[in-house]
Amino acid sequence: MYGILDGTGFEALDPQFNDCLIGHARVERLWTGARWSEGPVWFAPGRYLLWSDIPNNRMLRFDETDGSVSTFRQPSQNANGHTVDRQGRLVSCEHLTRRVTRTEFDGSITVIADSFEGKRLNSPNDVVVKSDGSIWFTDPSYGILMDYEGDRAESEIGACHVYRVAPSGEITRVADDYVKPNGLAFSPDESHLYIADTGVTHTPGGPAHIRKHRVHADGTLSGGAVFAECTSGVFDGFRLDREGRIWSSAADGVHCLAPSGELIGKVLIPEMVGNVCFGGAKLNRLFICGTTSLYSVFLNVNGVSPLRP
Numbered sequence: 218m219y220g221i222l223d224g225t226g227f228e229a230l231d232p233q234f235n236d237c238l239i240g241h242a243r244v245e246r247l248w249t250g251a252r253w254s255e256g257p258v259w260f261a262p263g264r265y266l267l268w269s270d271i272p273n274n275r276m277l278r279f280d281e282t283d284g285s286v287s288t289f290r291q292p293s294q295n296a297n298g299h300t301v302d303r304q305g306r307l308v309s310c311e312h313l314t315r316r317v318t319r320t321e322f323d324g325s326i327t328v329i330a331d332s333f334e335g336k337r338l339n340s341p342n343d344v345v346v347k348s349d350g351s352i353w354f355t356d357p358s359y360g361i362l363m364d365y366e367g368d369r370a371e372s373e374i375g376a377c378h379v380y381r382v383a384p385s386g387e388i389t390r391v392a393d394d395y396v397k398p399n400g401l402a403f404s405p406d407e408s409h410l411y412i413a414d415t416g417v418t419h420t421p422g423g424p425a426h427i428r429k430h431r432v433h434a435d436g437t438l439s440g441g442a443v444f445a446e447c448t449s450g451v452f453d454g455f456r457l458d459r460e461g462r463i464w465s466s467a468a469d470g471v472h473c474l475a476p477s478g479e480l481i482g483k484v485l486i487p488e489m490v491g492n493v494c495f496g497g498a499k500l501n502r503l504f505i506c507g508t509t510s511l512y513s514v515f516l517n518v519n520g521v522s523p524l525r526p
């Protein structure tokens with residue numbers, strides 16, 4: 218069905234990476250035609266993946282049952298990152314409308330967050346939901362820096378922070394020392410939150426790393442030491458497998474980081490990767506948003522389900 222693609226492959230930097238691979242499994246290009254692919258999210262009941270093509274102001278849908286791709290939502294408000302909440306509903310970051318929304322079961326859209334302390338958010342980028350129902354998102358300024366992925370505007374807040382929305386709807390700032398907070402994900406037991414900082418994109422010498430915070434029961438964070446520096450471009454979006462490894466986007470493909478932070482291997486992709494997501498019935502298929510294309514590869518690991526008990 219799919220041939221072996223030029224520029225794809227695997228690079229083991231530590232022997233333990235080989236245990237993550239299936240010997241004959243290859244990277245497949247499932248679709249191409251996007252300008253900047255981001256925000257993949259897997260819907261297990263329907264066996265489909267949604268993702269964002271941000272500059273084209275649309276969300277796309279890959280149907281695993283027949284391999285087809287169609288437009289799910291256009292305009293998408295230049296949506297970027299997505300996740301599913303504990304009830305299986307779509308939660309989205311929108312650049313154009315500078316908000317985080319939830320798509321309800323009847324298709325209507327509920328605004329979860331669009332301002333903090335009376336000031337508009339910049340352009341929410343990526344989002345995760347914790348098992349207690351709280352919604353955590355990053356708010357860098359990529360969507361307001363130019364007209365390509367949103368509307369150019371001044372930042373009302375004046376900085377780029379990370380926020381938590383409690384089940385009550387109350388919004389708190391949980392991290393205020395990032396340059397461009399971007400992807401984020403909890404450890405499998407939710408004791409830690411990893412957050413990428415892609416500040417180097419607009420600040421020479423700026424951060425290109427993932428930091429690791431301890432998560433407290435009251436919804437606050439502590440710690441935040443640098444967990445891993447990116448060796449190729451930036452870590453944008455990422456996901457964890459059940460063993461606590463991080464599978465992160467990078468300029469040359471997907472980097473696999475051991476729970477210690479060590480880079481143990483790469484899935485090589487012939488264009489810059491923006492984000493990844495585990496899918497398939499067993500969550501052992503890694504979907505990869507490369508710049509123009511959607512890729513996937515079956516791995517000998519399983520992702521953490523956002524619906525986990």
Ligand code: MG
Nearest residue numbers: 342399400453
């Ligand atoms: Mg991102």
